[in-house]
Amino acid sequence: xxxxxxxxxxxxxxxxxxxxxxxxxxxxxxxxxxxxxxxxxxxxxxxxxxxxxxxxxxxxxxxxxxxxxxxxxxx
Numbered sequence: 075x076x077x078x079x080x081x082x083x084x085x086x087x088x089x090x091x092x093x094x095x096x097x098x099x100x101x102x103x104x105x106x107x108x109x110x111x112x113x114x115x116x117x118x119x120x121x122x123x124x125x126x127x128x129x130x131x132x133x134x135x136x137x138x139x140x141x142x143x144x145x146x147x148x149x
Contacts, residue, residue, distance in 0.1 A: 077124040078102050084119070087111040 081103070085096045089111050099108065102125060106113055139148045 075127060077127060078104055079124055080122045081116075081118045082120045082122055084117040085113055086115040086117075087113055 081101050083099055083101050085099050085108055086093050087096060087108055142149055
């Protein structure tokens with residue numbers, strides 16, 4: 075699976091057979107629709123990075139430390 079680049083941009087979309095400009099959108103390359111509206115043109119402003127490919131979860135264990143009832147600090 076290839077990582078896709080994520081952009082901050084403006085879009086021109088087709089809504090009810092009219093062109094509408096949407097400003098300040100986060101868009102991932104290869105997306106063809108934005109909120110069920112077809113994307114006609116993209117004006118890229120800034121690259122935000124790449125899509126994460128991690129699928130796993132991190133194991134977490136319960137802490138055995140006790141908290142102070144008044145301050146909440148660990149004892």
